[in-house]
Amino acid sequence: MNDMQLFSYFFKGCLNEGYANLEGGIYVQNALTNELVPDLYDAGNPEVVTPFWSGVKFYNKLYKEGLLDPDCFITKQEDLRDKYTKGQYLGGIVDWHFGVYNEKQRVVDPETLNQYVVLPAKLGWTNEQNRAGWTGKYFFVSSHSPNVERAVMVLDYIQSEECSRIIDSGVEGRWEKSEKGTPELTQDTIQLKMDGNRLDEWKKSGIGSTFSDMAGFDGNNVAADGGKISLWNEADVLTDSLTAAQKDMCETLGLSLPSDLLKNKIESGEGIDLSNCKSYIRIGIEITPKDIVRIDSNCEELTMNALPDLIQAEDDAAFAAAKEKLINQLKDAGAQDSVDWWQSAWETTLKGLENIE
CATH class of the missing domain: 3.40.190.10 (Periplasmic binding protein-like II)
Incomplete structure (x- = not known):
């Protein structure tokens, strides 16, 4: 482009x-x-x-x-x-x-x-050490704003665990507490993403929208409730939410998850991530x-x-x-x-x- x-x-x-x-x-x-x-x-x-x-x-x-x-x-x-x-x-x-x-x-x-x-x-765009935040997620409030405190309240909420979880995993009800006490996506939410006939419903849910670029917490961060910010990144969900095409690719290449292709290359020295960057x-x-x-x-x-x-x-x-x-x-x-x-x-x-x- x-x-x-x-x-x-x-x-x-x-x-x-x-x-x-x-x-x-x-x-x-x-x-x-x-x-x-x-x-x-x-x-x-x-x-x-x-x-x-x-x-x-x-x-x-x-x-x-x-x-x-x-x-x-x-x-x-x-x-x-x-x-x-x-x-x-x-x-x-x-x-x-x-x-x-x-x-x-x-x-x-x-x-x-x-x-x-x-x-x-x-190079896999992963494991980046963003100790000072991701440069694309910086927001500023103009000194001329008539409601500086209210604007900061909005930015503060965007940077919270609660907002980040909603953006990546949906509102509460799309996920619930498991028997272990940690949050997990409902089967209906997983099915919503997988079922092509529910595409319009999926879009309206707002889950994983471009708004996620504004969230303060990366999806792999672990929240205070013990679950990841993006519950889609939990190991069992990653496996359950693979499409048939992704499963076929994994079977063909001898993988458990598509991401293993990069992981294996990094471990063998053929590939790199951003952990040293x-x-x-x-x-x-x-x-x-x-x-x-x-x-x-x-x-x-x-x-x-x-x-x-x-x-x-x-x-x-x-x-x-x-x-x-x-x-x-x-x-x-x-x-x-x-x-x-x-x-x-x-x-x-x-x-x-x-x-x-």
């Missing part, structure tokens, strides 16, 4: 090369070493394939094989969801673009194998100077404009020429000044946060 600027182009590389993206993807963070790496302007580190260049090379390969969607340069997220819903794509790296294709298939046949499933890449570094960096913001904005725009020539390059020579042209444009736009500032700010922040461990 192109309504998130460069996201589609560097995110594939982040998952497959082992980096965490930093906002617009101009810079990325090595998930193992926590090194800051220039993603677009790789002139100082040409032997490393950064996420952006990995992604662009991948799309170029698709183009040369005749597999790239002709609409790729104008596609927005809503277009992706629409095409997935119609079954026009083979697969994807994230499940929030799949629309309601899977649910519609289950309406026709509850045991259908005709569904999208996600296979993990090298110090995500709080990006939160502690000083305010970016206006001249650096201007340079970064120009570099992002230059890169967006260069994408068609890169992705539609007919051969390696044409791709190399298009890349050299962009690198020179970035250099002229002051990319090295940006790199110098960001690397200095990154190292200063990292040093200042050494005692956070």
Whole structure:
């Protein structure tokens, strides 16, 4: 999708090369070493394939094989969801673009194998140490607000266990106390999610809606009542709520749960998670100077404009020429000044946060 600027182009590389993206993807963070790496302007580190260049090379390969969607340069997220819903794509790296294709298939046949499933890449977006909170969940109250205290009350509730449980698991009644005294989803709630004929009812329940991005507690956190914030993450529920397609995948690959594929790769050293990634570094960096913001904005725009020539390059020579042209444009736009500032700010922040461990 192109309504998130460069996201589609560097995110594939982040998952497959082992980096965490930093906002617009101009810079990325090595998930193992926590090194800051220039993603677009790789002139100082040409032997490393950064996420952006990995992604662009991948799309170029698709183009040369005749597999790239002709609409790729104008596609927005809503277009992706629409095409997935119609079954026009083979697969994807994230499940929030799949629309309601899977649910519609289950309406026709509850045991259908005709569904999208996600296979993990090298990096699993899990086990991140968010000691300072997730950067996408920051909310602020304007000093000009006539009801600051009331606004803070709303934010305070959103950050509570109670609200987080409601968002991820539904209101009380959708779950109840078990004989052990811990909460568990009712069978009707589990069936509600699984039954394609109850799709409208499921949507109206609000469970697991996009509002969950605002919740203060991650679904895997254990609440004061002994149950997880998201009761869907309890081990027995994970097994009971698998679709027929997911069960078939597990049987084919010799797994108990789809997530075991990533878990096993991490344990064998083939894959990694974010447990070593110090995500709080990006939160502690000083305010970016206006001249650096201007340079970064120009570099992002230059890169967006260069994408068609890169992705539609007919051969390696044409791709190399298009890349050299962009690198020179970035250099002229002051990319090295940006790199110098960001690397200095990154190292200063990292040093200042050494005692956070």
